[in-house]
Amino acid sequence: MYNKLSEEILEGFKKIIGEKNVIYDREKIIDYSHDEITLKEFYNLPEVVLKPNNNLEISEILKICYREKIPVTARGGGTGLSGGCIPIYGGVIIDFENMKKVIEVDKENFTITVEAGLTLKEFYEIVNKHNMFFPPHPGDESATIGGLIATNAGGARAVKYGVMRNFVKEIEVVLPDGSIETFGGKYKKCSSGYSLLNLFIGSEGTLGIITKATISLIPPSEKIYTLIIPFKDLGQGIKVSPLIIQKKIIPLAIEFLEKNIINLVENYLNKKWPCEIGNAYLMIMVDGTEEETLKTSEKIAEICSENGALDVFIIEDEKRQKEVLDMRSMIYEALKSNTLEILDITVPVSKIYNFVYEVKKIEEKYKTYIPIYGHAGDGNVHTHIMKGEFKENKWVEIENWKEKYKLVKDEIHIIGKNLNGILSGEHGIGLLKKEYLSLFFSEKHINLMKEIKKIFDPNNILNPGKIF
Ligand SMILES: Cc1cc2nc3c(=O)[nH]c(=O)nc-3n(C[C@H](O)[C@H](O)[C@H](O)COP(=O)(O)OP(=O)(O)OC[C@H]3O[C@@H](n4cnc5c(N)ncnc54)[C@H](O)[C@@H]3O)c2cc1C
Numbered sequence: 001m002y003n004k005l006s007e008e009i010l011e012g013f014k015k016i017i018g019e020k021n022v023i024y025d026r027e028k029i030i031d032y033s034h035d036e037i038t039l040k041e042f043y044n045l046p047e048v049v050l051k052p053n054n055n056l057e058i059s060e061i062l063k064i065c066y067r068e069k070i071p072v073t074a075r076g077g078g079t080g081l082s083g084g085c086i087p088i089y090g091g092v093i094i095d096f097e098n099m100k101k102v103i104e105v106d107k108e109n110f111t112i113t114v115e116a117g118l119t120l121k122e123f124y125e126i127v128n129k130h131n132m133f134f135p136p137h138p139g140d141e142s143a144t145i146g147g148l149i150a151t152n153a154g155g156a157r158a159v160k161y162g163v164m165r166n167f168v169k170e171i172e173v174v175l176p177d178g179s180i181e182t183f184g185g186k187y188k189k190c191s192s193g194y195s196l197l198n199l200f201i202g203s204e205g206t207l208g209i210i211t212k213a214t215i216s217l218i219p220p221s222e223k224i225y226t227l228i229i230p231f232k233d234l235g236q237g238i239k240v241s242p243l244i245i246q247k248k249i250i251p252l253a254i255e256f257l258e259k260n261i262i263n264l265v266e267n268y269l270n271k272k273w274p275c276e277i278g279n280a281y282l283m284i285m286v287d288g289t290e291e292e293t294l295k296t297s298e299k300i301a302e303i304c305s306e307n308g309a310l311d312v313f314i315i316e317d318e319k320r321q322k323e324v325l326d327m328r329s330m331i332y333e334a335l336k337s338n339t340l341e342i343l344d345i346t347v348p349v350s351k352i353y354n355f356v357y358e359v360k361k362i363e364e365k366y367k368t369y370i371p372i373y374g375h376a377g378d379g380n381v382h383t384h385i386m387k388g389e390f391k392e393n394k395w396v397e398i399e400n401w402k403e404k405y406k407l408v409k410d411e412i413h414i415i416g417k418n419l420n421g422i423l424s425g426e427h428g429i430g431l432l433k434k435e436y437l438s439l440f441f442s443e444k445h446i447n448l449m450k451e452i453k454k455i456f457d458p459n460n461i462l463n464p465g466k467i468f
Pocket of ligand 1: 035036073074075076077078079080081084085096116137138139140142143144145146147148149150151152153154155156204205206208209210211329330332333426427463466
């Protein structure tokens with residue numbers, strides 16, 4: 001299907017980006033064979049990793065790859081959880097390490113324009129320095145702006161302000177034939193034909209390579225508080241979340257977590273969760289002026305106390321709040337050694353309880369361990385399919401985990417579909433979820449997506465084998 005790289009093509013790349021930015025030694029490219037997924041059977045090496053310095057160099061690289069039919073996969077931080085940046089047909093990886101420039105801080109329009117390789121951590125630093133606020137908080141801050149846009153990442157703080165899509169104003173993209181296009185702009189309204197900007201957000205590197213983005217920010221809130229609310233069981237906690245929203249309180253984040261997962265994170269990070277009582281928790285973040293934040297926290301405390309909360313811990317100290325958010329973000333890492341796969345099926349908020357309840361029945365049926373936690377405020381639930389369970393301070397292998405894996409995965413997806421959910425709320429389809437696309441979308445729907453892919457990428461060189 002694809003051509004291999006010849007000496008001549010490699011020489012061409014060296015001329016464009018310089019010899020030191022063309023890497024093909026096996027030991028040096030081994031880490032590019034995977035992202036954060038754990039299933040090694042999906043790992044695959046690229047033939048070469050290229051580290052271009054700007055959009056024009058990417059354009060020249062793509063012109064060659066388009067002509068020679070060489071597959072090209074963009075890689076940001078490699079923090080993806082669906083195998084999105086794995087080069088399954090080999091070929092070229094484009095690494096954005098040398099593309100981290102901050103191009104413009106526009107204080108009048110409250111936007112910052114950066115190159116796609118800037119990491120989330122670096123982006124937060126710039127945003128804070130200019131006294132602005134960027135609400136999305138996907139858990140791993142080594143993700144890049146390009147990767148966050150390409151997956152339409154979300155994270156814990158999406159309830160009030162939304163996900164990446166709500167903050168991307170403009171992108172510069174290199175198309176497969178090497179042409180450079182800009183989509184979107186700093187304007188607030190647009191009714192001008194199809195939104196190609198939105199088509200690129202969440203397109204997982206299959207339509208074009210994002211090289212630059214203008215991101216909108218908001219003024220920082222005077223205060224953010226984090227509330228930790230323990231419950232006797234998870235069901236009670238989950239049922240409270242819609243009640244909070246029904247009372248017209250929209251927090252920054254509403255997360256649900258079980259104690260056994262928190263214990264694992266405590267163990268993994270050697271840090272303490274703010275409370276020990278209860279078997280399940282809601283972690284709620286609220287923002288506003290000092291007065292608003294306090295008042296909202298009190299209202300939430302009242303609703304929760306009336307509905308089974310064992311206590312309410314309000315954390316005001318910024319450093320401690322960050323620690324708690326980090327503990328939440330590190331759940332994946334704490335479970336990773338025994339995780340086969342993390343799913344991120346998203347259901348309507350009113351159906352989270354049903355989803356969790358049904359997943360618990362599967363856990364029971366297959367005598368397995370399915371840690372379940374996630375974003376109670378937006379219905380995005382993370383379920384881990386495991387090969388081990390942490391018992392008495394060590395991981396113990398689950399009996400027949402290999403046979404159970406596919407059966408459990410199938411059943412969880414069917415539950416998600418039956419509850420009017422969607423396959424992925426934030427991680428993307430990548431490699432691991434594509435077999436379930438036809439469960440959630442009609443044939444016509446999938447064919448329309450395939451036709452769009454063909455229009456942008458007739459030679460199918462960009463991240464082939466992903467999504468479909
Ligand atoms: C501990 C942990 C916690 C996480 N928590 C969250 C969370 O809360 N919410 C969430 O949404 N995600 C979360 N993730 C997943 C991950 O961080 C996101 O999917 C992130 O957006 C990936 O960014 P990246 O730069 O690492 O992209 P990569 O993994 O490198 O690539 C992801 C996809 O984007 C494409 N891509 C990358 N750069 C570009 C570009 N410049 N142009 C075009 N396509 C490109 C790739 O080809 C691939 O398809 C978490 C991951 C980990 C490990």
